[in-house]
Amino acid sequence: MKNGSPTDDNQLVLLDARNLYETRIGKFYAPSVETLDPGIRQYSDLPSWIDDNSEQLRGKHVLMYCTGGIRCEMASAYIRSKGAGFENVFQLYGGIQRYLEQFPDGGFFRGKNFVFDHRISVGSSDTSIMGACLICGSSYDNYSSRCRCTHCRILVLICDSCQIKSDAYVCELCLKHGMDFGSIPSVEDGELVTVLDKNDLKTVCSDSKISSHLPSRNGNAAPRKLRILCLHGFRQNASCFKGRSASLAKKLKSIAELVFIDAPHELPFIYQSSTEAKNSCAPPTGQHAPPPENCKRKYAWLVASDFGGKVEADWKIANQPFDPLQYQGQTDGFDVSLAYLKKMFSEQGPFDGILGFSQGAAMAALLCAQGDKLKAEIDLRFVILCSGFALPLADFWQKPINCPSLHIFGSDPRKDRQITSHTSRYLASRFEDGCSVIIEHEFGHIIPTRSPYMDNIKDFLRRFL
Numbered sequence: 001m002k003n004g005s006p007t008d009d010n011q012l013v014l015l016d017a018r019n020l021y022e023t024r025i026g027k028f029y030a031p032s033v034e035t036l037d038p039g040i041r042q043y044s045d046l047p048s049w050i051d052d053n054s055e056q057l058r059g060k061h062v063l064m065y066c067t068g069g070i071r072c073e074m075a076s077a078y079i080r081s082k083g084a085g086f087e088n089v090f091q092l093y094g095g096i097q098r099y100l101e102q103f104p105d106g107g108f109f110r111g112k113n114f115v116f117d118h119r120i121s122v123g124s125s126d127t128s129i130m131g132a133c134l135i136c137g138s139s140y141d142n143y144s145s146r147c148r149c150t151h152c153r154i155l156v157l158i159c160d161s162c163q164i165k166s167d168a169y170v171c172e173l174c175l176k177h178g179m180d181f182g183s184i185p186s187v188e189d190g191e192l193v194t195v196l197d198k199n200d201l202k203t204v205c206s207d208s209k210i211s212s213h214l215p216s217r218n219g220n221a222a223p224r225k226l227r228i229l230c231l232h233g234f235r236q237n238a239s240c241f242k243g244r245s246a247s248l249a250k251k252l253k254s255i256a257e258l259v260f261i262d263a264p265h266e267l268p269f270i271y272q273s274s275t276e277a278k279n280s281c282a283p284p285t286g287q288h289a290p291p292p293e294n295c296k297r298k299y300a301w302l303v304a305s306d307f308g309g310k311v312e313a314d315w316k317i318a319n320q321p322f323d324p325l326q327y328q329g330q331t332d333g334f335d336v337s338l339a340y341l342k343k344m345f346s347e348q349g350p351f352d353g354i355l356g357f358s359q360g361a362a363m364a365a366l367l368c369a370q371g372d373k374l375k376a377e378i379d380l381r382f383v384i385l386c387s388g389f390a391l392p393l394a395d396f397w398q399k400p401i402n403c404p405s406l407h408i409f410g411s412d413p414r415k416d417r418q419i420t421s422h423t424s425r426y427l428a429s430r431f432e433d434g435c436s437v438i439i440e441h442e443f444g445h446i447i448p449t450r451s452p453y454m455d456n457i458k459d460f461l462r463r464f465l
Contacts, residue, residue, distance in 0.1 A: 013057060017046060017066040017075050018114070020173065021155040025121060025131040025141040026096075026111025028065060041154050041173060043463050046075055058085040065092040065099075067113065068434020070404050071463070095434045100124055112141055116406075116437040116460050118452070120144055133159035134169060146455055149174055226256040226352040226464060228384070229344065231263070231360030234330065235298040238262045241357065247449040248457075255461055258355065259348065263299035263363075264340040265307070265333050301337045301363040302330045302391070330359065331391055337363060342377045352464060353382040357447065358419060361388030365427055368403040381464050384408065384457075386447045387419045390427045400432040406460045408439045408447060415444035 014035040016023050023037050036056065038049040050057070057079060064072040072091035079089045092099060096113040100106065104125055111130030112121040120143050131141035140159040147158040149171035156169050232241035238260035242249075249258045345351060356364035364383045367374060382404040409424035410416045421440070428436045439456050441448040448454070 011060050013060040013062050015057070015062055015064045017043075017064050017071045019043065019154075020171075021143070022067070022114035024157060025143070026109060026113055026123075027130070028108050029110050030108050033063075039173070041152060042465050043071055044465050046071075047078055050075070050079060054082060054086075061088045061090065062086075063090050063092070065095060067095050067115065068097050069093060069095040070435060097122075097434050114143070116463075117439060117456065131157050133157055133162055134171070135159075135162040135166075146452065224465075225254075226461060227350065228256050228258050229341075229348075229351045229354050230258050230260045231301060231354060231356040231363055232260070232299070233358030233360055233387075234300050234302075235267055236357075237296055237299055239296060241360075245447065248447055251449055251454055252458070252461070255458065255465060259351070261344055261348075262297075263301045263360075264336050265300045265303050267298045267300055267303075300330065301333070301359050303333045304329050305332050307332065328392065331393060334363075334366060334393075338367070341367070342374075345378050350379075353380055353384065355384040355386070356388065357386045358388070358445070361385035361427075362391055364388075365390060365401070365430070366393070368401045368405070369430075371399075371402070382406070382460075384460075385424075385427065387416060387424060387445055388427045389419050389423045390430055400435075401430055402432050402435060404463075405431050405436045406439065406457065407436055408441070408453070408457070410443050410445070411440040412442060412444075415442075418445050 012030075012033045014028055014030055014033050016027055016035070016037050019042060020037075020039045023039070027037065028035065036053070038046060038053075040046055040049055062076075062079060064076055066072045066075075069091065072095070076089040076091050079086050094101075096109060097115070099109060100113060100122065103109070106124030106126040109124065110126070110128060112123040114121050121141065129139040129141045132138065133140040134156045135158060138159055140157050143155055143157065145158065145160075145163060147156050147163065147169060148154065149156055150168050151170060151174045154171050154173070156171050158169055230238075230241060230245065232238060242258075242260040245258065245260075252258065354364040354367070356362070364385060365388060367378060368380065368383055380403060384406045386408045388407065388409070405428070407424060407428040409419065409421055411421050425438070428438055437456075437460055439448075439453055441453055
């Protein structure tokens, strides 16, 4: 446990800071210790539960745990902010994930640990099943079918037999609030849209620290969407990235707003000789070049050391063939991009997180590596790093990064000729244990938007709603 060790066993309270669908399949069981399971749909509901149940915590030694420790960091600060009687709050360092690594037999943890990647859940050598089918009650803990409540879209456990009988389910929380099969969910663009009981809807202010706000109950207002700043890759622009991310934006529109901006370093118009040019806006060798004003400018977050910064008005031929490892030499220009992003956060913010693609992901990772130095100007609750890589800048990698992160990259090195899977996996390893979630897909240099990858992305983002 962090922040010391409680000693009075009679005053211990074990508090699970995870969502209901996580606690269904596994949790800690300690003899003679009271265990509290808030039974919440999403993490943003936890402050309200703490407010409503504060007397169960007052004067106690509160032992908190979650998947990797991030949620406990914020929730424990919120409890301590209540003042006298709430000083003794402790959290499991590294969360359940680290605990199971240290105790392969499960120790005091029973069942499986829900994780936000393709594995869905991770267990110990103890194969006991703690979950149960929502309909028939038989032992079951497999979420791989991704069954969801018809109303609120929370994951539910439905065994194989019951899935054959019906494809409409109502979770225990919706049943508790009087919602049943009589209500028909609304459908938009072929997908079910979240429909919550009006008494369950809550809006939370944009501050990233759970300790700095109280949730406001607003019966008729929809929850605030996450605002995500999107950073394009090298030699791209905001318009190009927005077009390529249209499917992603459409599928996230109920929970997130994506904001696209151009990077500050404008790049010259160049083209490769022969067939290298066929996929670009530039002409093949020997043909007349179109006026530059007819082509959209391209930008970068980081540039090579020999980049002069002066952009010529006309096309020029590349001085060498395309090098898939060119990103390793693009290490200059960070200070300019940092100042530019500070301005964007000030003028267009606040933003809950950053989604970066390729070089944009590398730039976002560099921001995270700054730690508390940027908190006053760029305060990130999370980052999504797609086909990302870590640049060889020693000053930025002195210690593991403590920021919730989602890493998305292709698993087949033959399909992404620019950023290999091991390069993106190494970037994920630079984040503290329990901070990073990994989604590996079978495609190339893209952001996948089909199932199950889209479900995994949404699950990650719902932790911050």
